Amino acid sequence: MKNFKTFPFGLLICLFFLSSAFASAQKSNFAGSWTLNEVKSPMPENGFRMGATKMAATQDDLKLSLERTYKGRDGEDVISKEVYTFDGKESENLFFQTMKRKSIATWSADGKVLTINSVTLFERDGETTEMKSSETWKLSDNLSELTMEASFTSPNGDMKSTLVYDKAK
Numbered sequence: 001m002k003n004f005k006t007f008p009f010g011l012l013i014c015l016f017f018l019s020s021a022f023a024s025a026q027k028s029n030f031a032g033s034w035t036l037n038e039v040k041s042p043m044p045e046n047g048f049r050m051g052a053t054k055m056a057a058t059q060d061d062l063k064l065s066l067e068r069t070y071k072g073r074d075g076e077d078v079i080s081k082e083v084y085t086f087d088g089k090e091s092e093n094l095f096f097q098t099m100k101r102k103s104i105a106t107w108s109a110d111g112k113v114l115t116i117n118s119v120t121l122f123e124r125d126g127e128t129t130e131m132k133s134s135e136t137w138k139l140s141d142n143l144s145e146l147t148m149e150a151s152f153t154s155p156n157g158d159m160k161s162t163l164v165y166d167k168a169k
Contacts (some may be wrong), residue, residue, distance in 0.1 A: 028139050031059045034146055035039035041163045051148065051163040052080075062086055064105065064114070080118035084116055095120050113138050129155060143167070 034055040041051065052068035059065070064084045072078045082093040084105040095101040103118040114137040122129040131154040138147050146165040154160065 027107060028114065028137070030057045030060050030114070030137060030139070030146060032057060033168035034125075035168065037145075037164045037166045040145075050150070050152070050159070050161060055165060099123075104115060 004038065014043075015028060015123075032055065036051060036053045052070050054069040056067045063086060066080075066082045066084075068080045068082070070078045070080065080093075080095060082101075082103075084091045084103055084106060087105070088106070089120065091103050091105070093103065094099050099120050099122055101118050101120040103116050105114060105116045107114055116135045116137070118133045118135075120131045120133065131152060133150065133152045136149045136151075139145070140147070144167050145165065148163045148165065149160070150163065151160045
């Protein structure tokens, strides 16, 4: 009789783990190499596109690791490495290797959209300036395009941009 009483409890535990595995399997996976599609990425009104020209991403159930390549002022490649966790906790990264960026990554209810909300602190001439940003990541139906909608708020005003990346084959 003891085994019969523990059977429902054991069944519930199995169902919990199966549903957790199913839920995590449904989340979009942004892993791969991505290249900015300049034609599909409209230039912002100020004429300055803030997005990376290339991205390399790895992803598992716990985190998203990125290596973003930007063009520097002199045309040289500047690489930023970032890691975002999916546990709801704050991740801290160095933005352009000098500025602290604190971020929280969250999934939409259906697991198809990832939003990364960040606060970046800039130190200059002994003063600290804060910039808030939000990136919303969505994959196309065929998984070959990543659309990233970004917004930035700083003391100098607000900016928005939409960047489209093509996945390397």
